[in-house]
Amino acid sequence: MKLLTIALSAVLINNIVLAKFLGVCPFLGVSKNTKSALGMGVAVIFVIFSSSILTYAVQYFVLVPLHIEYMQLISFILIIAAFVQFVEMFMKKHLPGLYKTLGVYLPLITTNCAVLYVAQDNITKGYNFLETVVNSIATPLGFLLVIYLFSCVRERLDYAHTPKPFKGNPIGLVVAGLMALAFAGLAGII
Amino acid sequence: MKNFKNGFIKENPVFCLYLGMCSTLALSTNLNNALGMGICVTVVLVLSNAIISLIRNITPDEIRIPVYIVVIATLVSVVELLVHAFIPSLFDALGAFLSLIVVNCIILGRAEAFAKKNPVLPSIIDGLGMGLGYTFAIVLISMIREFLSTAWVSLYNPFNMSQLIIRVGIPQLSKYTISLFSSSVGAFLTFACIAALFAFINNKSKEGKK
Numbered sequence: 001m002k003l004l005t006i007a008l009s010a011v012l013i014n015n016i017v018l019a020k021f022l023g024v025c026p027f028l029g030v031s032k033n034t035k036s037a038l039g040m041g042v043a044v045i046f047v048i049f050s051s052s053i054l055t056y057a058v059q060y061f062v063l064v065p066l067h068i069e070y071m072q073l074i075s076f077i078l079i080i081a082a083f084v085q086f087v088e089m090f091m092k093k094h095l096p097g098l099y100k101t102l103g104v105y106l107p108l109i110t111t112n113c114a115v116l117y118v119a120q121d122n123i124t125k126g127y128n129f130l131e132t133v134v135n136s137i138a139t140p141l142g143f144l145l146v147i148y149l150f151s152c153v154r155e156r157l158d159y160a161h162t163p164k165p166f167k168g169n170p171i172g173l174v175v176a177g178l179m180a181l182a183f184a185g186l187a188g189i190i
Numbered sequence: 191m192k193n194f195k196n197g198f199i200k201e202n203p204v205f206c207l208y209l210g211m212c213s214t215l216a217l218s219t220n221l222n223n224a225l226g227m228g229i230c231v232t233v234v235l236v237l238s239n240a241i242i243s244l245i246r247n248i249t250p251d252e253i254r255i256p257v258y259i260v261v262i263a264t265l266v267s268v269v270e271l272l273v274h275a276f277i278p279s280l281f282d283a284l285g286a287f288l289s290l291i292v293v294n295c296i297i298l299g300r301a302e303a304f305a306k307k308n309p310v311l312p313s314i315i316d317g318l319g320m321g322l323g324y325t326f327a328i329v330l331i332s333m334i335r336e337f338l339s340t341a342w343v344s345l346y347n348p349f350n351m352s353q354l355i356i357r358v359g360i361p362q363l364s365k366y367t368i369s370l371f372s373s374s375v376g377a378f379l380t381f382a383c384i385a386a387l388f389a390f391i392n393n394k395s396k397e398g399k400k
Contacts, residue, residue: 078263
């Protein structure tokens with residue numbers, strides 16, 4: 001039951017983009033069409049899931065036994081950076097089409113705050129291994145859900161008559177605000 | 191000097207380049223948090239630009255990103271420990287976002303776009319300009335949001351939260367506040383309107399030049 005609560009709250013209620021404002025840069029940058037939004041979402045799920053498990057292991061098998069918890073930030077960010085590099089190389093070789101659409105945003109997953117946040121969140125909330133796994137799948141799933149919905153709206157927005165200064169990102173942010181309002185309505189389900 | 195001025199309006203990192211938005215949106219609920227965050231980011235940005243510019247000739251190009259990240263993460267850890275020790279109230283308010291300065295796109299972005307190919311002094315000035323541009327942006331949003339949601343804008347002494355430094359507002363409006371603006375919805379809407387305003391100003395000045 002606790003696992004279900006963690007999952008639901010990570011996907012819908014404390015949604016990483018709309019409630020916690022993490023990962024807003026790729027959320028705006030890669031949501032111009034649904035295909036690249038899906039690609040980005042899947043890449044983020046993979047990176048967050050794998051790096052959270054790695055950082056969990058590093059925290060409890062290296063940092064805590066050696067009493068060097070203050071190295072947490074440096075070691076976590078290095079693991080994440082190395083991991084993103086790996087995903088990038090893999091995509092370049094096996095999925096060149098997707099690699100081209102994601103372009104500059106792929107290396108930027110390193111600086112996607114969501115990845116580091118989930119890794120640290122698992123530790124600060126004191127989750128055990130199973131809870132860590134659930135949290136690190138559900139949180140990026142929330143990201144995928146929101147970025148996909150957002151990219152659908154944005155494709156329609158291209159045909160709408162928006163005032164000139166609002167064209168592009170500003171109107172996107174207004175839409176994001178309205179989505180946040182809609183998601184805030186789900187807060188009662190737990 | 192030109193680099194320094196660019197950071198405010200024309201190349202404001204937040205409103206024009208859309209960098210570092212996560213912390214801008216999340217921590218602009220009140221003026222105190224916004225100012226604290228702005229100062230922390232500026233300090234890290236100036237120091238990281240200086241160090242990266244110092245080591246630019248001995249950093250191999252292939253592994254430059256991990257090197258930059260280690261430099262930035264070290265600086266952020268230092269700032270985090272200092273804030274925790276001396277300004278605990280700010281540490282609690284900023285929460286996870288203090289350590290997330292590491293992944294603030296502005297810092298890595300400036301390292302990559304400026305500090306890696308320029309000498310130390312211009313890099314420091316660029317860092318200061320961009321840092322103050324970020325501070326300006328987050329303070330502006332926080333003042334609008336705090337005013338709309340409470341009818342007041344107040345600044346406390348960060349070392350002693352009960353000491354009020356300045357408090358401005360229109361008490362007559364306190365019955366008509368919009369609490370929506372203290373939540374995430376208000377953050378997105380305020381940001382969108384200011385970004386549109388900046389786009390409008392920049393378009394005007396471009397047309398003027400033609």
